[in-house]
Amino acid sequence: MNIRNIVNREIVNLTNCESEPIHIPGSIQPHGFLLGVTQPDYLIEYCSQNTADYTALPPEQVLGKRLSEIFTDELAGQFHAYATAEIDTAKPFVFEINDTPFNTTVHKSGNTFILELEPFPDGTLNLPNLYNQTRKFVSIMEKSSYLLDLCQDIATETRYITGYDRVMIYRFDDDYNGEVIAESRREDLNSFSGQKYPHSDIPVQARELYIRNQLRMIADIHYEPVPLLALDQAGNKSNQSLDLSLSILRSVSPIHIEYMKNMGVGATLTISLLQNQKLWGLIACHHYSPKVLPHYTRLSALLQGHFLTSQIAVREVSEEFEVGQHVDKALVSSLELLHQHEDFIGACHISPLLLELANATGMAIYYNRRLYTSGAVPPEDELLALVHFLGEEYRAESLETDFLASVYDRENLSRHAAGIIYHRILSGTSNAILWFRNEQIETINWAGNPDKAILQNEDGFRLSPRKSFELWREVVKGKSRKWKKSELNAASSFSYALQRHINFQVIRRQEDRNRILNEELKTANKELANLNWISTHDLKEPLRKIQIFASKVLDREDPDLSLQVKDSVERMRFAAEKMQLLIEDILSYSKAGNMEKSFEVKDLNIILENVLTEMADEIREKQVTVEADRLPELQVIPFQIHQLFVNLLGNAIKFSKAGVAPSVKIRLLSVTGSDAGTEKIQQDGLYYRITFEDNGIGFEKEYETRIFDIFQRLNPAHKYPGTGIGLAICKKIMENHRGYIKAEGQLEQGAIFSLYFPVA
Structure with a gap:
């Protein structure tokens, strides 16, 4: 029988850890063993190299056998029934080998059932008291008003349930830098509370696995990985990698192991906290010696994670609601100002309500080349330059940022305008309304220098995780407090209302101008009608007389007139006829438009x-x-x-x-x-x-x-x-x-x- 191991032998270091295939390591941790069983014959095609440690059967006597040949026919039949029904991951199947029971968690990877067997020699399931655990959580939930208080209580309770030396609640920011927002620890340990960890500590693919598998345990940081073995024979597909994304025994990245060793940790348990299918944070448990946590105790800890997850959105919304109530009250009062004052821009800009509706430290309205300001704002020349820049760069957009320098970097501007909300209030112009927040200098406590998260080994040939986690402080300047959603919504609502009022004012003024023009047009039309009457009636009679007298002069006095006089009279008569024709045509044109x-x-x-x-x-x-x-x-x-x-x-x-x-x-x-x-x-x-x-x-x-x-x-x-x-x-x-x-x-x-x- 030819047997080969399927250990992933790709060389992993910190230059390629972002692409490390951590879901197919080809090895497991040694506090249990693994079997890979194919359907429908329940033939064992994979096993871990340590089967003899738990079953007294080496891999050569396990691979290629049916389950019924390793366990009793009765257990094999019971497992068949368990596997064909919907597998309950919370309730493991129990195999017994040499009078030792094994909790067996089961999941599928392709067409393969992966069985992970962990012994519990005392024979007890150690079931948690779920009623008491739930009742205690409800009590915690009722007394904790804010999310951070709730996180602290969950950390304390999780440490009580699991017995780990340190339990932390770890929250990610938008860039996946993590921060310890709650901690329960042994009294002799230094606190990590408030410390931040760079996003590089948890690579992208590790975060993806945290989403797929919400619980991961490392029983002993110093463990030796146990290779997975498969039959190596013609036509056998077992040589392919085995996806262990959902495995509890899965061996972890050597980079992560080195990282935890550098922290001095002996064992860990990590529980994912998810919101909207995204990784919100972690419950991170550290122990400073090896620790194997029994299956049902792990489930109790996971339940704490579910409890907290159920409350994250509720608490965030509740805290946002408190801010929103104050903001909405200021918004309603601000909108009333628009309706109550003819000069509503002048009334609004001197009211503190416009600052309160966005919890801003300054506000400005730029309208018709004039600035209206309130609170702390930049000097007028700098403010005008900013308004014109935003008008050019964000022609059809609004802008909200807590770091204005990232889009418009001007010296000393952050003193009054580190963060802004910008809304254009008239399309095609620079007219706009802006809210400002001043700079809030922040001191970030990093667990070690984030710029030295990757170090070169002494041999100079390999990069490794940092070894120092001593407190390293970074001072961040140029940023303001983040704008909350309710503040952004209130600012947007007021901007829209202001735009409507300005448009209404413009329309009303245009209507007044049109009314005046209409009156002027009516007057002009009356004068034109009089002119038409004069043209068609009053002018015709004099022209007719000119023509008659010209004809009489030519007819009666012809012999006595010189040729020059005759020519002049003839020209006069012709001009009168032409003018009469012109008047008649003008009348026809007028009738064509006005009759x-x-x-x-x-x-x-x-x-x-x-x-x-x-x-x-x-x-x-x-x-x-x-x-x-x-x-x-x-x-x-x-x-x-x-x-x-x-x-x-x-x-x-x-x-x-x-x-x-x-x-x-x-x-x-x-x-x-x-x-x-x-x-x-x-x-x-x-x-x-x-x-x-x-x-x-x-x-x-x-x-x-x-x-x-x-x-x-x-x-x-x-x-x-x-x-x-x-x-x-x-x-x-x-x-x-x-x-x-x-x-x-x-x-x-x-x-x-x-x-x-x-x-x-």
């Missing part, structure tokens, strides 16, 4: 026929050809559509090429709004596109949008008469119909005017 919009369902073909009839003489004279598709019925303002068609046909005739008969093609197409190439109409809406395409002189592409501006002319007035208002009227009419007009043209290649009417 009451009376929509009717009309057949556009009828409107087009009326326009063609009205313009028949001009069309005949110019020999104009008009081709038109069948147009739809639409809900329109009839006289405006009539004016629209007149203007577009009139333009096509007016701007025709010399010697070329004008041609106008009117086409219809159904399209979506995106076809127009503008955001002024609905992109996914359905539209009728009616195009007027001519063969005239066209225009350059740069004028496609400017052509619709009022008084915009592209050609000289003496050659193409007009006022430049016609297309502006067309644009206004299309806007009245929730549509759009678009012009396209090329010089000497004609023009296309597209009308987009909404289908619905």
Whole structure:
């Protein structure tokens, strides 16, 4: 029979301990022995090398055998029933070998049952009095008001139950540096209370194992690891590593053993304290000589851990609640200030309530380039620099930190602003509200210098854990007290309320400005209406008289007038006619925008026929050809559509090429709004596109949008008469119909005017 051990022989030192495979050491501690049994035949494929010490059977007589060949058939059958049911890890199976009972804890690793057998020669289970233990915990819980008091009582009770020389409650910070927050010890031992230990003392993978297996015992720090053995034969998979994550006998890292030896410890028991599946802390028990703790006493100690774990969140919430009550009261009063004062920023910044709602030592509001401060704050120039820095770096964020120097390191700033809460109160500006906490210099008592947690051995070839655990003090500067959740929530709530009030104030001021502008607009509209009346009525009469008298002068006095006088009078009459035309066009433009919009369902073909009839003489004279598709019925303002068609046909005739008969093609197409190439109409809406395409002189592409501006002319007035208002009227009419007009043209290649009417 070939047998091999499965000891993990990877060289471990402090340069690679973060990746040390501590869950598969391939060895165990010697205060018991281990069997690995496969299903379904219950064949022993693994065993520890020390089987002969407990069973008188060496590994060669154990490996490859069935359980029934090592124990009695009756015990093997009972174990089969125990293993096939749900295994109760709290209640071990009991094997008996040579009249010695063994507590056997069982768990599965893959398809292998791992049996860990520990002898208790006196034959007693030593069951704990769970009722008394629970009753005592309830009594402790009732008298302990705060978490630290409860931890101290649990440490004392755990030491009483287990008999260890020292029991500590050890709490981790966010970086997994540990601190002893409670301790019960022999009177002759030095206290470790309040000391901190660097995160490197417990590597990542060790913390993971503490989460998976909440209890670990080292019975004798000076133990010799016992190798695990497996059959080595063809086709046998036993040569693989055996996962001992859940094992109680698992051999521990040699680095950890060396660390405990350096502390002078002889035996340990460690119980995990978990919160939300994270390692909150440990109950760490130290003994200064070897100590094997019986199974049920271990369970009693584990129960103490469960008791404490059940209260951690409750006590933390309770302590937070006490702070929260005070903070909430200040928050409510601060919010009342916002409602009670018109100048609420001025009222709030002088009130101590704003400091109390976050338990801050200083506060500042920066609004409209002005600082409002309360309490102890940095000098104004430094504070303004900080506000502008935060405004640039945290444009859409808030910031809370107890170590401002980590993001904004300025000399002496920590005196008043070691910690801050920052909230922007108006998007896109530097306006913000800040709470400050001054520097709280902290003295940390490390158990040895954390910078020398790793030392080089005298041989110079290997790194090892530190040997000194003497008190080493570190003074931490530049930090403030940590902000509590209730304080952060209160600051956030007030910032949000302040932002709402400022926005409301801005809106109200804008409404006042809009109201004043509306009044001014109404007055201007009245004046404009009067101006329109003057333009369309009062000015027409003088112009008419100018035209009449000019004509009379030319008709009656013609023989007696010099050519120069005749030319001047003729120019006067022409200017009066032009001005009259301009007034009429202005009136038409005004009517297009301001007349009451009376929509009717009309057949556009009828409107087009009326326009063609009205313009028949001009069309005949110019020999104009008009081709038109069948147009739809639409809900329109009839006289405006009539004016629209007149203007577009009139333009096509007016701007025709010399010697070329004008041609106008009117086409219809159904399209979506995106076809127009503008955001002024609905992109996914359905539209009728009616195009007027001519063969005239066209225009350059740069004028496609400017052509619709009022008084915009592209050609000289003496050659193409007009006022430049016609297309502006067309644009206004299309806007009245929730549509759009678009012009396209090329010089000497004609023009296309597209009308987009909404289908619905």
